[in-house]
Structures are given as structure tokens and as C-alpha cells.
Amino acid sequence: MRVLLLVPVLILFTLPLTAQSQTPTQTAILPNQGLEIVQRYGGPAKMVVSEELESKEPAPLLITDQASFEKFTTLLPMIEISKTSVPGPNHDPLVKVPRFDWSKFMLLVIFDSQSLSFPPNISRVEVQGDRLVAVVEYPDTKNLIEAKPPEIGSYGAALVVRNDYKLEWNNPGHKAQEAQRQSMMMFLPKSD
Numbered sequence: 001m002r003v004l005l006l007v008p009v010l011i012l013f014t015l016p017l018t019a020q021s022q023t024p025t026q027t028a029i030l031p032n033q034g035l036e037i038v039q040r041y042g043g044p045a046k047m048v049v050s051e052e053l054e055s056k057e058p059a060p061l062l063i064t065d066q067a068s069f070e071k072f073t074t075l076l077p078m079i080e081i082s083k084t085s086v087p088g089p090n091h092d093p094l095v096k097v098p099r100f101d102w103s104k105f106m107l108l109v110i111f112d113s114q115s116l117s118f119p120p121n122i123s124r125v126e127v128q129g130d131r132l133v134a135v136v137e138y139p140d141t142k143n144l145i146e147a148k149p150p151e152i153g154s155y156g157a158a159l160v161v162r163n164d165y166k167l168e169w170n171n172p173g174h175k176a177q178e179a180q181r182q183s184m185m186m187f188l189p190k191s192d
Contacts, residue, residue: 034127035127035160035163036160036161037122037159037160038159038160039159040121040122040156040157040158041092041094041157041159042121042154042156042157043092043094043119044076044077044090044116044153045075045076045077045154045155046077046151046153047113049151053150054150055152055153056113057113060108060109061109061110063106063107063108064102064106069097069100069102069107070097072107072109073097076092076094076095076155077152078090102162103162104161104162105160106159106160106161106163107157107159108122108125108158108160109155109156109157110134110169110171111153112155114153116153116154117154118139118154119154120136120139120154120156121138122135122156122158123135123136123137125158125160127163127165130166132166132167133167133169134167134168134169134171136156136171
């Protein structure tokens with residue numbers, strides 16, 4: 001009877017030892033989880049317009065302090081941009097210039113002059129050695145015809161956990177293969 005009781009106990013003790021003694025022949029490769037994205041933002045933003053009425057987006061931004069953040073918010077229109085409703089105040093939460101704890105967070109911002117309705121997206125921020133790589137995705141605007149003023153485009157932003165590594169952008173640009181087509185209705189004179 002005692003021998004029967006000892007056999008299960010011995011088996012329980014030897015199982016973990018045999019499992020630990022086996023070495024894996026292949027190491028699992030896990031996806032790069034990168035920095036945690038705490039919050040995403042997006043909406044209309046002001047663009048730089050040339051004399052030929054071509055809009056150009058500002059350079060991508062890495063914001064790590066309140067002064068830089070307040071400078072960025074000057075690019076956000078205070079009035080909602082809409083052709084279908086009466087203009088009112090912009091409901092973008094960043095227009096109210098919230099305060100972030102810049103010792104814990106940083107804001108990455110990307111712009112797109114091709115679309116107002118579909119802002120670009122910072123999909124992830126990978127950690128690659130001693131640098132960060134922000135991966136940007138754009139909506140496909142090749143067949144998009146959008147009535148928007150040339151001085152307005154869109155922005156996409158990601159509030160991420162702070163890291164002081166050097167930041168690089170994996171930014172392929174928007175996917176439009178031809179010049180952006182815009183509705184001529186916006187250039188017609190207003191009738192009284």
C-alpha cells in the first residue's frame with residue numbers, strides 16, 4: 001500500500017525535472033510590441049498652401065513638452081470644417097490644449113494634405129535596438145474626390161509612453177498615384 005502511494009509522488013517530482021532538462025531547439029520570434037499607444041487623435045489641420053493652390057503638409061512632429069504641444073495646436077482649426085452642416089466649434093479634444101505629463105508621455109503627429117475625412121494613422125512605434133521607428137499608414141485616396149479647401153488637410157497623432165531613443169519615421173506617404181482630384185464646386189464664387 002505504501003509503495004502505491006509513493007509512485008504518484010515520485011512521478012510528480014520527476015515530471016518538472018525532465019521538462020526542465022529538455023532544451024528547445026528553436027527560439028520563438030515574437031512580434032515587436034513596441035511602445036504602448038495610450039490614445040489616438042485625428043482631425044482637420046491647417047496646411048501650407050503655395051501660390052499655385054497646392055497644399056503641402058508640415059513635417060512629422062515629435063512633441064515632448066507643453067510649449068511644442070501648444071505650437072502644434074495652432075495648426076488645428078477652431079471651427080468645425082463641414083460642407084454638410086452649419087459650422088460650429090471644433091470638437092477635437094486637442095483644440096482645448098489639454099495638459100499631459102510630458103515626463104511620462106510624448107505625442108507623435110503626422111499630417112496628410114490629400115484628405116480631410118481620412119486622417120493618417122501611426123499604427124505602432126517599434127523599438128529596434130537603440131532607436132524607435134514610428135510606422136505610418138495612410139488611407140487609399142487614389143479614387144477619392146473630396147471637396148475640401150486646399151489650406152485644410154488632416155492629422156493623425158498617437159500619445160505614447162515616453163522613451164528618449166532617437167525616433168525615425170517609416171512614412172511611405174499617401175497612396176495616391178495621381179494628382180489629387182478636387183471638386184470644382186469649392187472654387188465657384190458664392191452667390192448672393
